[in-house]
Amino acid sequence: MxxxxxxxxxxxxxxxEWIGLxxxxxxxxxxxxxYWSFPIYLLSQTMIIVFFHLCIRYEKTGNNQKTQL
Numbered sequence: 318m319x320x321x322x323x324x325x326x327x328x329x330x331x332x333x334e335w336i337g338l339x340x341x342x343x344x345x346x347x348x349x350x351x352y353w354s355f356p357i358y359l360l361s362q363t364m365i366i367v368f369f370h371l372c373i374r375y376e377k378t379g380n381n382q383k384t385q386l
Contacts, residue, residue: 322366327362331351331355335351
């Protein structure tokens with residue numbers, strides 16, 4: 318489930334980045350390619366989901382004990 322959500326949001330992010338490139342919102346310099354953004358989106362969105370689940374686990378423990386990974 319989480320993998321499909323991450324892939325969906327990464328694809329949507331790439332689409333929005335492509336639209337921004339076409340309308341002149343983004344200008345890639347120094348050899349940057351748009352396809353390099355996809356692994357960055359995958360990593361950042363995965364980290365957000367991990368952080369979210371850690372926060373939920375922290376809330377469920379009553380904030381009395383630290384959770385470990």
